[in-house]
Amino acid sequence: MNSIAQKSVAQWLALAKKGEKNLVNADLAGADLSKLDLHGVNLSGANLSGANLSSSKLYDCNLSNANLSGANLSKADLFAAKMQYANLQKANLTQALLQEAVLQFADLTEANLQTANLLLTDLKGSNLQGANVTNAIFDYAQTSSITAQVNSAPEMVETEALGNALTLLERNINVFVRMSGAKINKNTKGVNFVWAKKNGAVIVAAN
Numbered sequence: 001m002n003s004i005a006q007k008s009v010a011q012w013l014a015l016a017k018k019g020e021k022n023l024v025n026a027d028l029a030g031a032d033l034s035k036l037d038l039h040g041v042n043l044s045g046a047n048l049s050g051a052n053l054s055s056s057k058l059y060d061c062n063l064s065n066a067n068l069s070g071a072n073l074s075k076a077d078l079f080a081a082k083m084q085y086a087n088l089q090k091a092n093l094t095q096a097l098l099q100e101a102v103l104q105f106a107d108l109t110e111a112n113l114q115t116a117n118l119l120l121t122d123l124k125g126s127n128l129q130g131a132n133v134t135n136a137i138f139d140y141a142q143t144s145s146i147t148a149q150v151n152s153a154p155e156m157v158e159t160e161a162l163g164n165a166l167t168l169l170e171r172n173i174n175v176f177v178r179m180s181g182a183k184i185n186k187n188t189k190g191v192n193f194v195w196a197k198k199n200g201a202v203i204v205a206a207n
């Protein structure tokens with residue numbers, strides 16, 4: 001039998017706490033990983049459904065194809081995380097740092113992204129139907145006003161990519177949002193539909 005399949009949630013959790021970097025296909029459903037430093041860990045294909053990852057450091061992690069449905073990722077540092085095809089249905093991403101994360105074709109149905117930092121996040125083909133993006137930071141021009149309104153807004157990371165985007169902004173070229181093919185509907189809260197469509201989002205019928 002496959003030794004990976006034999007590991008219990010507790011055993012996977014112990015490995016995570018010891019700093020193991022290879023947790024591919026790990027079963028961590030419902031585990032408490034809050035405030036852990038997991039940056040750079042390979043969690044591709046992992047089952048993290050219902051896990052508590054609040055305030056965890058997950059920057060530069062590989063979470064592609066991971067199951068994060070119903071997970072608590074509030075205030076998590078997901079800077080530049082690879083989250084292609086991840087299942088984030090009903091996940092709590094309030095105040096999460098998702099700047100420059102790759103969420104291509106991720107399922108964010110009914111996810112809570114209130115006050116999340118989504119600067120330069122790649123949302124190509126993602127599903128945001130029914131998601132709550134109220135006060136989420138999609139555009140650099142919004143950051144000063146939002147930060148003033150919401151004291152708990154996530155940080156903005158100064159990077160070369162952000163600097164290049166600011167240079168383009170001076171030429172009236174907005175590259176802060178990558179929403180080509182992203183799905184939204186009337187149940188997607190806190191989004192300007194005209195703005196979203198202009199940035200490539202596809203408006204679909206509500207379920």
